[in-house]
Amino acid sequence: MVPLLQLKEQAVENLSNYSKALENRLKNVELGIKQLEELLEPGDSLKPFKLFKLARHLYFDWKKWFRFLKEQIGSKEILKAQRLRPRMPSVTDYKEALYAIYRLQTTYDLDPAEMSEGLLRGKQYRCKKWSALECLMVGTTYYLDENFENAEIWFKLAQKKYYQHSIPKQFAVLGIPYKFILILLMKSARSSGRYKTALNYAKKGFNLELNTKYWEDQMAQIEALIKNPEVIKPFEPFKYLFKPACRKKYPHVHLKCQYLKASPFLKLAPIKMEKVFLDPPMSIYHDLINEKEISLLKNLSTPYLKRSELYSEYHGVFEDFSNLRTCKTMRLDDTNHPLLEKLNNRIVDATGLSVKDSEKLQISNYGIGGHLYEHQDFTTTTKIDFWNSGNRVITALFYLSDVEQGGDTVFPHLNLKVPAQKGSLMVWYNLLSNGTTDSRVLHASCPVLMGNKWIATKWLREKAQTFIRKCPKDFQNK
Ligand SMILES: O=C(O)CCC(=O)C(=O)O
Ligand SMILES: [Fe+2]
Incomplete structure (x- = not known):
């Protein structure tokens, strides 16, 4: 976020300097006009010395004016703007931010109008309201997902906001005419089978642009559809399980709390354990990593965090951005810092299992909209290397932050949500x-x-537990 703010500042400076250059030029031109006007007042007689002055101006100066007119204005600023371009958000950054909004709205069923004003689940956040342009872009995402009804809601919002603020002028600079919103509104209504509404939008377009062939054709097509409607497939709202599961409110589970004092160390510092599920066994161990250690993990990992990519066993990395996992991750080796070993020991104390051959600690950071879709941590990979240590028997996940809204770990088949x-x-x-x-x-x-959500995840492997793993019954009674 900070680099984006810095970039914004630089863009403001760039355009302001350009504007100053334009202003200076304008002043010069105005001065030139005045000078020329004053050269010959109506009624002046062309005395020879006046004639000479006039001739001199028009001969010499006009050549210079011509050169002045040809000069590119603010060339320094244009060069600066060009240099800023590669540092501006990439198409991947933009897509990621846009899909985050889409994901949040479809997951938490947020009201578009409220969302566009920073009101999230009853809580008002201080932020700039979205303009017609933002609403238009979010609507387009719905449109591309063939969720036409929701697309129309966003386009309507864009239409409403269009005349607020200085948006119409902005639209002109950005090359998006009002007609574009009407076209999208018409197409969304038409694609969701609401032909009469679609026809109304087309009529509006027709009135706006007076007799264009485009709108005439559209009206004729929609009128034909009204007479002979197409069968429209209803939109399948949620392909992903995590969306309804994250939206649902589950009762808070609190099966049993106890202090673990099994080892001599634990006798001194017992671990507070909360059982959240018996079968399959799941537990939360409280206060297992402190504030200072958390800061240390964040500092160690931050320079190496990398956006998750879309990966398949067969294709490798095939997109630099994944819509299934939107967070940044990296792995910390046990040798990175003595803290890593301490954390390993705490996992051993808590679970009674071995961390031998376990995977490197994974640090993940999710920003707003960041998520990880439903998945299993065990693997079915055919890669031989993976199997040397056996499958991922246990997931041990440290929460390194609270999250103000959202960010729970949800288990859709167990009706369980862990904040x-x-x-x-x-x-x-x-x-x-x-x-x-x-x-x-x-x-x-x-x-x-x-x-902002931070976690650290350790996966313990199966082979190291051969003579250790307790059967679920033992785990319950621990
Ligand atoms: O972030 C979470 O709550 C879950 C993370 C997770 O499932 C994973 O990293 O495999
Ligand atoms: Fe997982």
């Missing part, structure tokens, strides 16, 4: 005690609606 709670460790089994995968622990990270 991010700074300092706690959430542990669940991905495999049954006979080693087969447990599909019940399908889970997702809900989109962050407000705030």
